[in-house]
Amino acid sequence: MTTTCTAQTGWVAIAGQVVGTPADWKMSYSWDGELCGTRAAAIAHGMNWVGSDDFNVAHVEHGVLTWFGWMDEVHPQQDWAEPAAAFDWAVPASCALAAAQAAQAEVSQ
Secondary structure: OOOOOOOOEEEEEEEEEEEEOOOOEEEEEEOOOOOEOOHHHHHHHHHHHHOOOOOEEEEEEOOEEEEEEEOOEEOOHHHOHHHHHHOOOEOOHHHHHHHHHHHHHHHHO
8 A cells, every 4th residue: 555644643564575576676565554653553563464573664754754674673774765755755864865875885896
């Protein structure tokens, strides 16, 4: 489900699935629309919704992704843009900077 959440604030469980081939793949993200008051509530909801711990947790504040990770472990900010785009959420400017720095480091190798 792709849902824009610009007026809402809360924690969500996001399921990710790899689609494509081993040589040409991308992540596809889904959210069931459940908005939780705490990260713990989003984790409990994700466990029930997905049936395992194979999901991510995110915090959205008025349409801006402010936290993205797995359980209590935050993912590097350069990894936030793709899931945010799946739901039309914005990312903080620091995420764009981190993604640009990571891309530049990859090119330099």
